[in-house]
Amino acid sequence: MELLLSIIIGFMIIGAIYALHANDLLSALMAAGIVGYSLVICFLLLKAPDLAIVQIVVETITLIYMVAIVLNSSRKELDKGKRRNAFLNISIAVLVAFALVYYFQLAIVNLDVLGEHAPRMAKAYMDGAAEKTGSANLVTGVLFDFRGYDTLGEATILFTAAVGVLTILRIKGRKEKA
Amino acid sequence: MIVFIMCFILFLVGLYGVLTRRNLIKIVIGLTVMEFSVFLFLVLIGYIAHGEAPIIVPGMKEPVFVDPLPQAMVLTAIVIGLATTAMLLSIAIRIYKKYGTWDIREIKNLRG
Amino acid sequence: MEGMSNIVKKVTQLISGLIFMYGLYIITHGHLTPGGGFAGGAIVAGAFILLILAFGSKALNLKKEENATSVTESSAILIVIILAAIGMAAGGAVFFNNYLPLGRVGELISAGVIPLYNIFIGMEVAAALLTIFLAFVIYKEEVLK
């Protein structure tokens, strides 16, 4: 299980690196889409069907938004003059990444390994959840009843985003000085 | 253990993308990649070996469920990520209309 | 944004009704099967976006559509917060209290208020995503003019 997941995440990393270095913006978007959809596979492997559905649909809609914007804009990447010290930048990046990963590995060495998770707060959600919330789907039960307040905040965020996009994309910002 | 480290590497790749890319859309892609890695990290924490998906099916006998709390958190976080990306894209397209390019350095010297 | 070829239009006419129904199914069965307000709402929004993409933006008066969706969105989330506030009045006088009878697990009409939350949050998510997409389309129309 752990091996299978790390292979998929390995492909996601390669896809992400390609997405960031692709020349044409559309191919960069496709690579980002691949990373998103492989996340769906990880969710299915980790027994999270709710997240798989939401991630597929949200990833599709994000791609539609991005392609709607990038389609007839200048898609060619403006890389005037390859960076002279490309090698230096990459080596610095790898060094910093290695140091951070080493520090992260040091931090998580004595935490629970994948799979050994003894839920404490969630134990009350799981045993006897049917009686408390009555919903067969525990995640919906947690989302709408145990932590309904979060979901209200969540719906507000989408409302804010919609109002925000309407505000930013309106035609005239300021009334002409009378 | 290796899975968490790979997840952290994906986070660093996204961070590298956001910090070094000059193209507005690639910065947004870098940010979404960072989001993916944090979501994966949260679900990985909640995974229980041989656990069932957290749906009560009538025929179940004494099931061990995977932890539903991180899944509820990630479901909320995915939609927050969508809202943030939509906001970033609306500002990016507006900047693109004003300057005609996605490139930050271009924008800097056009600004004069 | 002009529409696509006739084949795409015909296929879209067939499919988008199906997608819309599937989205409603996901919303209403949120407490029984995986999915729920968020996933179902996004699928419903996807059905409408598919229509606009296939038939182009001339097909409907976008500005009026945008106002309609943003008004439905505000009213949907207003109903959600009223439903939650009713919890304060009824039951244990506490915000977000599940005050309707829970019924038997696995039946459609069960889990008290959760299906109502699912439906209105699904409506709100669909209207929000549609408003954002319409804002992008209207903005690109203005840019091209």
Next chain:
Amino acid sequence: MEQLIVLFVIIPLASAFLIPVVGKLVPYFQKVLTSMVLLALTILIFSYLFSGSEATLIYKVGGWEAVENIPIGIYLVLDGLSAILLLVINFIGLLAAFYAVGYMRRYTAENNFYTLLCLMIAGMNGVVLTGDLFNLYVFLEIAVIASYVLVAFGIEKNELEASFKYQVLGGMASLLILFGIGMIYWLTKTLNIADVAQLLKGNSNTSAVQFTQIVLIAGFGLKGAMIPFHAWLPDAHSSAPSPISAMLSGVLIKAIGIYAILRLFFNMFTISYELALIITVIGTLSMVIGVLLAIGQWDLKRLLAYHSISQMGYVVIGVGMGMMILTKGGEKGVAALAIAGGLFHLMNHAVFKGLLFLNAGAIEYLLGTRNLKKMGGLGKNTPITSASSFSASMAISGIPPFNGFFSKLLIIIAAVKGHFYLLALLAVFVSIITLGSFLKFQRYAFFNKTKFEGRLLAQKIPFTMTFSMVVMAVLCLVMSLMIFPGAREVFLTPAVDVLVNATNYSTTIIGF
């Protein structure tokens, strides 16, 4: 009173959802509703403060009682610290909203402005009230996304760029915070702050906890614009419309940046010496570098934005010193003094920085320019703005009768008593430079001989703007009374108690 805590979040949210629906039909609806809502909330928080109940109020959303003493629902907790933050958010919000009634006539889409203002305030109220980690992240996102849009409200070139940079850095900070919350859930398997505090009481020096603390400091430090992460603040705060920069500088970076660090690092993690050192060093850097960057600025709002960073430095060193003294086992009196100085400065800064941005807005409303060199000769025809701006400038540079002086005095006394002589010296030095740069602002804006050659955009500043400025100017004087024993017990002492004896936050909630 227990039932009323939730109103702090429900009322702004409900009004934010109501405005787009009703705002289009009834013309003045959104302005009146916003002001009424914020007035009601300010009165509510005043009633809690003056009721002197001292008890921390706990509200279990959804009615989920703790199972075997493990809290499972989301708790809303109102104690001394959140009370003064709520006071700052709602009162400055009320004055900014009232000011915006006159100022926002120049902008289109006023309906959206008031919706987003209500959402931002609801988000901040939610962050300050919540006792649950993931809930803190969700409401933090609401407040921050609303502020991204409000920064780019005028959709000019530089505003869009400033908002984009702010959004990218803000998005990264949010992901770091979510990453930190994931680590905490991994460590303690629970999200309730009090529960985590109980579990982390023993092993607070393992490498996992330190890694989480660094990630969280980076995330919240970026939100609070402390020195290594301050890059977005000058652009964002200077390009936003004036009432919004007043809210951003005066309230948002406090309610989200500083408050979250205080709540998590005092009440959740057990305070350790290295942590206190990091926080104090960041505070000192912010204080000194912020003011040095501010000297060369000629754009009025950028000057004020840089000063925000340095004044935040004061608050952070006040609290950092308190933490250092507590962990080193020094006497609690000095630590309480330092923390009281920091919190008092936090409240004062909200008032006088908000007033300075409102003055900048009034000047921009009249002259249409923000460049100090182009301004001049305003002293005569705008007496109210020049008087209020004079009082705010004196307050920020710490001149005796005004409130800035007393809070800086507290911090410096605590620094001397706690043997941090370097910090005391730096605090005085930075205060002098602040005075210098604000005298420059006064001279160029109001007492300059040269008549303003451009065309005056308006003859007189609308009533709502002058009213808010006058109220804030009076506040700059009145708040200095908070130092005396009468008013101090009401405002400062409960907040200081929450931080000084940090552990009884979790005992009151879990022991509940």
